[in-house]
Amino acid sequence: MTETVTKKLMLFFPKCECEKPIIYHLVKDYDLVVNVFRAKVTPEEEGYLVLDVTGAEENIDRAVEFVGTFNVTINAAGKGVTWDPDACTGCGHCVVHCPTGALHISDRATMEVAFDEEKCIECLACIRVCPYDVCASAF
Amino acid sequence: MKTYQEINDRIASGKAVVMTAEEIIDYVEGKGLEAAAAEVDVVTTATFGPMCSSGCVLNFGHSKPKIRMSEAWVEDVLAYTGLAAVDVFLGATQLRHNDPANMYPPGEFRYGGGHVMADLVAGKELQLFALSYGTDEYPLREIRTYFTIDDLNQAVMVNPRNCYQNYNVAINCSDRTLWTYMGKLEADCKNANYCSAGQLSPLLNDPLYETIGVGSSVWLAGAHGHVYAEGTQHAGGGGRNEYDVPTGGSGTLALSGDMKQMSPEFVRGVSLVGYGVSLGVGAGVPIPILNPGVLKRCCIRDEQIVAPITDYSSDYPNATGKVLGHVSYKQLKSGKIDVDGREVPVGSLSSYSKALKIAELLAAEIRSGDFLLSQPYAMLPADTNMKPLKVRDKTT
Numbered sequence: 001m002t003e004t005v006t007k008k009l010m011l012f013f014p015k016c017e018c019e020k021p022i023i024y025h026l027v028k029d030y031d032l033v034v035n036v037f038r039a040k041v042t043p044e045e046e047g048y049l050v051l052d053v054t055g056a057e058e059n060i061d062r063a064v065e066f067v068g069t070f071n072v073t074i075n076a077a078g079k080g081v082t083w084d085p086d087a088c089t090g091c092g093h094c095v096v097h098c099p100t101g102a103l104h105i106s107d108r109a110t111m112e113v114a115f116d117e118e119k120c121i122e123c124l125a126c127i128r129v130c131p132y133d134v135c136a137s138a139f
Numbered sequence: 140m141k142t143y144q145e146i147n148d149r150i151a152s153g154k155a156v157v158m159t160a161e162e163i164i165d166y167v168e169g170k171g172l173e174a175a176a177a178e179v180d181v182v183t184t185a186t187f188g189p190m191c192s193s194g195c196v197l198n199f200g201h202s203k204p205k206i207r208m209s210e211a212w213v214e215d216v217l218a219y220t221g222l223a224a225v226d227v228f229l230g231a232t233q234l235r236h237n238d239p240a241n242m243y244p245p246g247e248f249r250y251g252g253g254h255v256m257a258d259l260v261a262g263k264e265l266q267l268f269a270l271s272y273g274t275d276e277y278p279l280r281e282i283r284t285y286f287t288i289d290d291l292n293q294a295v296m297v298n299p300r301n302c303y304q305n306y307n308v309a310i311n312c313s314d315r316t317l318w319t320y321m322g323k324l325e326a327d328c329k330n331a332n333y334c335s336a337g338q339l340s341p342l343l344n345d346p347l348y349e350t351i352g353v354g355s356s357v358w359l360a361g362a363h364g365h366v367y368a369e370g371t372q373h374a375g376g377g378g379r380n381e382y383d384v385p386t387g388g389s390g391t392l393a394l395s396g397d398m399k400q401m402s403p404e405f406v407r408g409v410s411l412v413g414y415g416v417s418l419g420v421g422a423g424v425p426i427p428i429l430n431p432g433v434l435k436r437c438c439i440r441d442e443q444i445v446a447p448i449t450d451y452s453s454d455y456p457n458a459t460g461k462v463l464g465h466v467s468y469k470q471l472k473s474g475k476i477d478v479d480g481r482e483v484p485v486g487s488l489s490s491y492s493k494a495l496k497i498a499e500l501l502a503a504e505i506r507s508g509d510f511l512l513s514q515p516y517a518m519l520p521a522d523t524n525m526k527p528l529k530v531r532d533k534t535t
């Protein structure tokens with residue numbers, strides 16, 4: 001049995017590709033479990049989609065290849081939400097509002113704040129509560 | 140017993156023994172108070188957080204022909220021009236022109252005076268727009284130009300209130316989310332926020348104002364500044380706990396420093412959703428170890444400092460003076476506090492990690508002989524209380 005892995009992807013759909021049922025094929029043809037964090041279609045009819053895919057590694061690779069055959073930009077780093085470590089003051093205000101612990105205090109002695117990207121579900125709470133404009137959304 | 144002069148001589152010769160207010164705790168415990176007091180010259184304290192009572196005085200120099208600015212905006216943020224011709228005062232909480240504020244609450248408050256100050260220190264190019272009624276010697280009626288901090292003759296930060304000695308822990312007992320200067324407070328006491336560097340905080344390490352006074356040299360966002368007055372709302376009187384931590388009113392400091400010497404890391408624009416804009420600024424204050432008593436009070440620990448838990452849905456806005464209880468900074472920094480038997484997660488608005496960095500930077504500057512202390516020429520009052528604003532009829 002092949003091991004299942006989870007990968008985070010951020011997809012950008014230009015106007016012409018927005019209406020294609022790509023997610024359907026990921027599930028149906030590549031046997032992937034899909035967990036969509038965030039999706040948005042802009043007024044220009046461009047689309048953004050941030051999702052986790054879970055399945056056999058070779059299926060994920062084939063699925064990424066399949067998505068690549070469309071005019072879709074794949075950002076495998078999946079950074080829909082970014083945190084700028086140099087700009088962060090370490091105030092900790094975001095920490096209690098982050099539902100998953102992605103933003104957390106890494107050391108209670110020095111009260112340093114750190115960001116665990118893997119845990120981020122892109123709820124955008126931190127973007128609103130950070131007083132120093134440290135967190136940003138790609139879309 | 141040491142004098143300011145002896146301490147400064149040791150600093151100047153590069154021999155001063157300097158520790159942060161965090162390091163000194165264990166050091167004194169190991170060494171004993173008397174021996175440590177003889178050895179240690181300076182303890183550094185620090186704080187970093189939003190300081191709403193902040194602003195700056197800018198001098199633009201004269202244009203050709205000259206203008207006597209009667210209204211001025213920097214990056215569309217209104218500056219006060221009721222000073223000399225090309226002097227303005229820009230306040231940290233001033234909103235950018237046309238910001239919808241809380242028209243559709245809670246507002247975002249993206250840019251204001253604090254951001255202008257941060258951009259200035261960061262060396263960015265900013266727009267000045269000014270109007271005038273025109274006079275014989277200042278004929279120009281309107282000016283629009285661009286400048287950086289290097290183009291200004293002076294850019295001086297003033298903090299009429301900084302380094303609050305102690306502060307509330309904010310909580311929200313109502314059934315709707317509050318957006319305050321203490322951050323986002325979820326309904327039904329689901330979180331709490333505090334704002335102090337606790338055991339690193341300047342006036343908690345000199346709670347009786349024995350060394351920090353008017354004229355004391357301070358580190359303000361990287362510049363060498365000073366205490367120019369007692370801070371606004373300074374209330375040195377009132378109760379103290381067994382460690383001299385204020386339980387009622389608190390002391391504050393008014394600080395000033397040259398923005399041209401400041402580091403952008405410690406001058407930051409603040410946007411608080413639903414509340415407004417402000418300035419995040421870092422300050423460090425050195426405490427000369429004149430005698431064992433001064434040192435003893437520098438050994439204050441987070442567990443000895445308590446802050447009142449205040450309901451920002453009713454007791455704070457209505458100034459009832461009621462508190463829901465007290466917690467120590469040790470509990471606050473653990474990330475959870477107990478409120479009426481319920482565990483409540485806590486966050487903060489001030490940054491302990493930045494305060495620690497400032498205390499270390501200041502200690503390094505003093506050790507290297509670059510930062511001398513100055514003896515205050517007036518002490519802060521220890522017997523005053525804060526007066527409320529009374530709404531009354533004219534008496535005469």
Ligand code: SF4
Nearest residue numbers: 098120121123124126
């Ligand atoms: S977007 Fe949400 S989950 Fe991600 S770091 Fe911010 S608050 Fe946490």
Ligand code: SF4
Nearest residue numbers: 088089091092094130
């Ligand atoms: S609220 Fe902003 S500045 Fe404060 S710790 Fe979080 S990301 Fe950093």
